[in-house]
Amino acid sequence: xxxxxxxLRLEIWRQIIGWSGxxxxxxxxxxGQAVAPLLGLFVWxxxxxxxxxxxxxxxxxxxxxxxxxxxxxxTFALSIYSGTVAAALLRPQPPVIGPLGENLAIRFxxxxxxxxxxALVGLSVDATFSPLPVLAALxxxxxxxxLRFLFVWTLAMAAFWxxxxxxxxxxxxxxxxxxxxxxxxxxxxxxxxxxxxxxxxFRSMLGFPAELAAGTVTPAGTAAGYAISxxxxxxxxxxxVGAWRLGIRRYTTVxx
Amino acid sequence: MTYRxxxxxxxxxxxxxxxxxxxxxxxxxxxxxxxxxxxxxxxGFLGRNGAGKTTTMKILAGILHPTSGRVRVxxxxxxxxxxxxxxxxxxxxxxxxxxxxxxxxxxxxxxYQQVLYDIAEPHFKRNLAELSALLDLDRVLQxxxxxxxxxxxxxxxxxxxxxxxxxxxxxxxxxxxxxxSAAKTVRTFIGEYAAQTGATVxxxxxxxxxxxxxxxxxxxxxxxxIAFDGRRNELxxxxxxxxxxxxxxxxxNPDLTPYGDVLRRDENHWLLRVDRDAVPEAxxxxxxxxxxxxxxxxxxSLEDVIDQAYHRLRQVKDAG
Numbered sequence: 001x002x003x004x005x006x007x008l009r010l011e012i013w014r015q016i017i018g019w020s021g022x023x024x025x026x027x028x029x030x031x032g033q034a035v036a037p038l039l040g041l042f043v044w045x046x047x048x049x050x051x052x053x054x055x056x057x058x059x060x061x062x063x064x065x066x067x068x069x070x071x072x073x074x075t076f077a078l079s080i081y082s083g084t085v086a087a088a089l090l091r092p093q094p095p096v097i098g099p100l101g102e103n104l105a106i107r108f109x110x111x112x113x114x115x116x117x118x119a120l121v122g123l124s125v126d127a128t129f130s131p132l133p134v135l136a137a138l139x140x141x142x143x144x145x146x147l148r149f150l151f152v153w154t155l156a157m158a159a160f161w162x163x164x165x166x167x168x169x170x171x172x173x174x175x176x177x178x179x180x181x182x183x184x185x186x187x188x189x190x191x192x193x194x195x196x197x198x199x200x201x202f203r204s205m206l207g208f209p210a211e212l213a214a215g216t217v218t219p220a221g222t223a224a225g226y227a228i229s230x231x232x233x234x235x236x237x238x239x240x241v242g243a244w245r246l247g248i249r250r251y252t253t254v255x256x
Numbered sequence: 257m258t259y260r261x262x263x264x265x266x267x268x269x270x271x272x273x274x275x276x277x278x279x280x281x282x283x284x285x286x287x288x289x290x291x292x293x294x295x296x297x298x299x300g301f302l303g304r305n306g307a308g309k310t311t312t313m314k315i316l317a318g319i320l321h322p323t324s325g326r327v328r329v330x331x332x333x334x335x336x337x338x339x340x341x342x343x344x345x346x347x348x349x350x351x352x353x354x355x356x357x358x359x360x361x362x363x364x365x366x367x368y369q370q371v372l373y374d375i376a377e378p379h380f381k382r383n384l385a386e387l388s389a390l391l392d393l394d395r396v397l398q399x400x401x402x403x404x405x406x407x408x409x410x411x412x413x414x415x416x417x418x419x420x421x422x423x424x425x426x427x428x429x430x431x432x433x434x435x436x437s438a439a440k441t442v443r444t445f446i447g448e449y450a451a452q453t454g455a456t457v458x459x460x461x462x463x464x465x466x467x468x469x470x471x472x473x474x475x476x477x478x479x480x481x482i483a484f485d486g487r488r489n490e491l492x493x494x495x496x497x498x499x500x501x502x503x504x505x506x507x508x509n510p511d512l513t514p515y516g517d518v519l520r521r522d523e524n525h526w527l528l529r530v531d532r533d534a535v536p537e538a539x540x541x542x543x544x545x546x547x548x549x550x551x552x553x554x555x556x557s558l559e560d561v562i563d564q565a566y567h568r569l570r571q572v573k574d575a576g
Contacts, residue, residue: 003374006371007371007372010368010371010372014357014360014364014368015357017357017359017360017364018358018359018360019359020359021359083352084352086314086319087347087352089318089337090317090318090319090337090345090347091372092339092342092343092372092373093339249321252319252320252321252335
């Protein structure tokens with residue numbers, strides 16, 4: 001385990017250096033992650049009777065989106081298309097280290113470069129946060145990061161079968177946007193869509209940590225939300241392992 | 257190793273039909289390929305484009321899982337890619353000598369290899385110093401990978417692959433695209449590394465200079481099967497039915513055309529191509545009939561032999 005953590009740390013370090021030259025591209029990624037929540041914010045701010053803490057909620061959504069964004073359709077899928085995944089297969093380390101390290105490195109840069117934008121939005125909407133709800137949201141944020149990585153990585157493994165992986169991942173992104181809490185906070189969705197959205201993993205990837213940070217979730221809702229997050233993390237983890245085994249079997253027998 | 261590839265007829269209608277009715281064809285990339293390589297051997301693995309060389313190399317390295325057959329390298333099944341196996345092999349491709357992360361410096365990449373392959377600091381320092389000296393890397397260690405020339409990239413890629421002292425090297429076109437000087441450096445280094453460490457080397461290359469200077473044993477593959485497996489000098493007798501006879505005579509207007517095909521004539525210096533079996537009689541008659549100043553019998557160049565082998569194999573395939 002110590003070796004794996006050491007390898008992961010090394011991979012993150014390697015990828016942080018690797019991505020250091022692409023700051024302009026990273027800024028476009030940050031803006032891309034913020035556009036949908038900002039639209040949701042502007043729309044809902046003008047709806048009479050909407051929640052009072054919408055500004056704080058959407059600012060938290062922007063933070064969660066920036067810190068959990070996954071781009072394996074650009075990174076991992078590209079390694080399959082370019083053939084560099086073959087070299088990665090011959091490294092004596094677990095295969096997840098490479099994609100996970102790159103994922104975390106990109107998030108590091110997005111977090112760092114996104115601070116000015118978050119500050120600007122926060123001042124504009126007069127957002128406020130209390131320490132306790134923010135602390136309660138941190139484990140949910142970690143689960144959201146794991147969930148979104150597992151979800152996008154699994155979808156990106158479609159690259160083992162098709163060259164149209166961006167369409168597959170874009171569809172997943174639409175689901176996260178619509179049902180995850182970006183288009184509308186979960187509490188404002190009509191029934192039965194709200195109940196469905198609560199049961200699916202997308203709220204856990206985006207809206208749930210933001211709701212916790214904004215302090216808009218009841219204790220019972222917090223417990224239920226964490227149970228759903230943990231359950232989906234385990235399920236998507238199994239999906240990722242299964243997709244990897246099937247994909248790598250295809251790659252190593254067909255040459256992809 | 258058989259690939260199943262989709263096929264369809266040309267045209268729009270066929271393209272639409274292929275959406276609902278897919279057809280496939282089996283492509284046999286490698287078949288009936290049987291060979292053994294003893295530890296420490298340096299073997300040239302030759303064949304035309306598409307003959308199955310790279311597929312075989314990928315199977316042996318562990319990237320591809322063959323559809324049938326049995327493969328053991330260092331007693332292990334390569335495609336299980338167990339850490340113990342991966343630590344003892346290196347696959348170096350001339351087209352991609354260094355993997356990803358071009359922003360890293362070469363020294364950063366070495367440090368990464370050190371952690372990845374658990375190389376103790378004293379061994380790492382010693383290996384790095386040796387490789388830097390042999391491959392003249394001192395000036396590139398602090399530079400980013402993306403800023404290296406192709407030759408520097410290949411030298412750095414070789415060093416990175418060898419810093420953990422693998423027992424087996426799979427070299428796929430290691431000198432492709434390199435200038436004469438860089439190619440020579442790489443070639444010399446590979447030979448020295450194999451001699452010093454006793455590493456086993458399997459080399460594919462279209463450069464006959466690489467093959468001649470490094471590989472005493474050659475395996476020639478054609479259409480996914482072995483066409484020749486033996487010592488380099490045996491290849492000529494297997495595929496080149498002729499030898500070259502170089503003669504210098506002092507006679508006036510000598511005529512050597514009856515003794516072989518004249519490839520070149522420069523005043524009294526002749527270069528003849530003579531059937532292998534007819535060489536003793538032809539040289540004997542030339543010596544007895546002309547005032548010979550010099551005579552030598554040569555094997556054709558490896559390039560010519562390989563070229564003849566490819567043609568012969570193509571003729572056999574077309575006929576059968």
